Amino acid sequence: MDFLKIIKERAVAANKTIVLPETVDPRTLQAAAAILKEKLAKIILVGGKDEIMSRAEGLDISGAMFIDPVSYEKSEDFAAQLYEMRKAKGMTLDEAKETILNNALYFGVMLVKSGAADGMVAGAANSTANVLRPCLQILKTAPGIKLVSSFFVMCVPDCELGHNGVFVFSDCGLNQNPTAEELASIAVSSATSFKQLVGAEPVVAMLSHSTKGSAKHPDVDKVVEATKLAKELAPEYLIDGEFQLDAAIVPKIGASKAPGSPAAGKANVLIFPDLDSGNIGYKLTERLAKASAFGPITQGIAKPVNDLSRGCSYEDIVGVVAVTAVQCV
Numbered sequence: 113m114d115f116l117k118i119i120k121e122r123a124v125a126a127n128k129t130i131v132l133p134e135t136v137d138p139r140t141l142q143a144a145a146a147i148l149k150e151k152l153a154k155i156i157l158v159g160g161k162d163e164i165m166s167r168a169e170g171l172d173i174s175g176a177m178f179i180d181p182v183s184y185e186k187s188e189d190f191a192a193q194l195y196e197m198r199k200a201k202g203m204t205l206d207e208a209k210e211t212i213l214n215n216a217l218y219f220g221v222m223l224v225k226s227g228a229a230d231g232m233v234a235g236a237a238n239s240t241a242n243v244l245r246p247c248l249q250i251l252k253t254a255p256g257i258k259l260v261s262s263f264f265v266m267c268v269p270d271c272e273l274g275h276n277g278v279f280v281f282s283d284c285g286l287n288q289n290p291t292a293e294e295l296a297s298i299a300v301s302s303a304t305s306f307k308q309l310v311g312a313e314p315v316v317a318m319l320s321h322s323t324k325g326s327a328k329h330p331d332v333d334k335v336v337e338a339t340k341l342a343k344e345l346a347p348e349y350l351i352d353g354e355f356q357l358d359a360a361i362v363p364k365i366g367a368s369k370a371p372g373s374p375a376a377g378k379a380n381v382l383i384f385p386d387l388d389s390g391n392i393g394y395k396l397t398e399r400l401a402k403a404s405a406f407g408p409i410t411q412g413i414a415k416p417v418n419d420l421s422r423g424c425s426y427e428d429i430v431g432v433v434a435v436t437a438v439q440c441v
Contacts, residue, residue, distance in 0.1 A: 115265055115267050115278065115310075116434070119309065119431075119434045120150065120152055122437075123152045123153060123433075123434040123435075123437040124151050126437050126438060126440065126441050127153070127154070128153050128230040128436075128437040128440040129153065129154040129155075129156060129177075129229045129231075130147075130153045130155060130156070130230065130231050130233060130433050130436055131155075131156040131158065131224065131228075131229040131232045131233075132155060132156070132220075132232075132433075133158040133232065133234050134234050134235075134236050134238065135157045135158055135164050135167070136167070138167065138169075139236050139426040139429060140426075141157075141164070141167060141168050142171060142426035143426040143427075143430050143433065144171075144173045145171040145172050146427075146430045147433050147434075148173065148175040148176060150430075152434045155173075155433075156176065156220075156223060156228070156229050157173065157179070158180075158181065158216045158219055158220055158223075159178070159180055160178070160180045160182070161178035161180070179223070179228075181212060181216070181219045186226065186228075187212050187213065188209075190219065191205065191208045191211075191212045191213075192208070193222070193225075194208040194211060194218065194222065194250070195207075197249060197250060198249060215246075217238060217242060217245075218246045220232045220234065220246075221246040221247055221250045222250060224251065224417065225415070230416070230440040231416035231418070231437065231440045232416075232417045233418050233432050233433050233436050234417075234420065235418075235419040235420030235421065235422065236429060240419050243417070243419045244410075244417075244419065247260070248260065248413075251413050251414045251415050252413075252414055253412050253413060253414060254412055254413065254414045256300075256345070257297055257300070257412045258293065258294060259287065259290075259297055259412060260410060260411070260412040261286055261287055261297070261298045261302070261410075261412050262282065262286045262408035262409060262410055262419075263280050263281060263282035263284065263302050263408065263409055264280070264281045264284050264394045264405045264406060264408060265278065265280055265309060265310070265405075265407060266278070266279045266280070266281055266397055266398070267403055267404040267406070268401050269401075269402060269403070273361045274361060274379070275312045275380040278310055278312075278380065279361075279379075279380050279381065280302050280305060280314075280381045280382070281384065281393060282302040282382070282384070282390065283298050283383075283387060283390055284384065284387070284391050284393070284394045285390075285407070285408035286408070288386065288387045289387065290385075290386065292334045292335075292338040292341060293338075295318070295334065295335070295338035295342075295385065296338045296341035297342075297345070297412070298383060299318060299338065299342040299346075299351055299383045300345050300346040300351075301411040301412045302314070302381050303316050303346060303351065304411070305409070305411045305439075306380065306381045308438065308439060309435065309438060309439070310380075314349055314350070314380060315350050315375050315379045315380050315381065316342070316351040316375065316379065316381040316383060317360035317376075317379035317383065318335050318338055318339045318353025318355065318383050319356070319360060319382055319383060319384055319385060320332050320353065320354035320355065320385060321356065322335075322356065323354065323355050323356045323370055324354065324370050326369075331385060332354060334385065335353055335385055338353075338383075339351065339352065339353040339354060350374055350375050352370075352375035352376065355373075355375075355379070356369070357382070359376055360375075360377070360382065361378075361379050361382075362377055363378065364377065365377060366378065394407075406431065406435070409432075409435055409439075416439035416440050417436075418435065418436045418439075420432060
């Protein structure tokens, strides 16, 4: 399955508007030119048009929308809204105005909040914390979701497991040691993300070093409780556990270790009990199985915002924008 090709086709059809606030980074402008050429999304670039164009070095970004916070007619409204949201935390109106005018990440998130943009992609020049902070302060989490998490779409070549070799692995990038309640929320978000991006029904496995009580430990108890809570949160999804990895994805072993489980041996969404196991798991799969790893992709925010690695290429930004556009549908 050529996941990125399919995502790009869906992004073209979606025709969404994505804001790229980091216009001082040349990779952002390279990405904008490629996105516009491929018609993956309409693009908003934050900053003065003349200044941005002077940095574009011959790139064709003329099809983008340029929004300068200093001259934008809604900047005063954005500042007033930000002040109302943050005054209980000590923010003054002057500080809110300063933030809107001089912090492109906050301004970009306000464009998403207002509906001027459908989503945002940033992080090439900013830390994850800086990208997510305005999202959590302004957009907050999606209804029924307790926390923001991340996932990878893993595409394993020549593999019949999962959905023709395609899996979602979560959380591999954000939450260090989630509680049972948080793990349940991650599971529900990941099931939704799988259905949205892969276009197939999710089968969710809550992973552990134990399968259906084969081991006793507080770590196992956490996964058992998370499974129970996730089923209650989203009865529309097939969620089960606790499973060892082989019982989750290999039909014969699933039938042997967890007879009667509708998910055993069939999982395509793998929920790891902590960040260590998730991060190790996706990197092992990427390196040893030569899988393509798309991510980390953010989930759980009320509107789609995705964080880039600061080491990303402009091609990475193009791919993440395409994913974000599909998440906006």
